[in-house]
Amino acid sequence: MTAQPPASPPRTDTGVLAGELRVALASLVRRLREQADGTDLTRSQSSVLLRLEREGPATATALARAEGVRPQSMAKIVQALESAGLVGGAPDPKDGRKTLLSLTDAAREEFRTGRLAKQDWLTKALDTTLTAEEIDRLASVTDLLRRLAQFP
Known part of the structure; x- marks a missing residue:
């Protein structure tokens, strides 16, 4: 009688795992967002603020490109953030015709x-x-x- 190699444990189905992780992490992220709620910011506005925090000052044109929105849409987002006192602008030292936006x-x-x-x-x-x-x-x-x- 020949010895059979031990059966390997069944491998986790990565497709199923991906779905379960997506749902679990999305729920956790939602719960975390609830903890700091209190602002009336849209997702687009929050995304711009996070980008400015991570990457530093940027022009509205660069933000529009990075966020994948039209410059006109970014202008509205920036205007709302400026009105809320969350973003301020200063002349770009490399090109005085442009404005660099940064967090307040x-x-x-x-x-x-x-x-x-x-x-x-x-x-x-x-x-x-x-x-x-x-x-x-x-x-x-x-x-x-x-x-x-x-x-x-």
């Missing part, structure tokens, strides 16, 4: 307090919902999630 101190403070609210909520959720072993398991996958987020 008020926008930076909103980001800071919003992030703190989200982190506080998530800390409480982790501490009250998961066991110590589950928290360790979750910690072990954060690097994997970061790598997935970098995929083109």
Whole structure:
């Protein structure tokens, strides 16, 4: 009688896993957004603010290109953000005809307090919902999630 190699465990169906991850992460992101709500910003306005925070000052034309919107649409977004006191403009040192848009101190403070609210909520959720072993398991996958987020 010949020895049979041990059966390998069934492989996880990546298509099913992708669907489950998408739903779970979307729910978590929604819950995190709820924690810092209180602004009446549209997604487009929030996206522009996040881009300015991440990448620094930019012209409205560069923002429109990066966000994939028409310059006229970006002009409306920028106007709303300026009216709310979240974005300010200054002459571009390389080309005085252009205006560089950047975050105001008020926008930076909103980001800071919003992030703190989200982190506080998530800390409480982790501490009250998961066991110590589950928290360790979750910690072990954060690097994997970061790598997935970098995929083109």
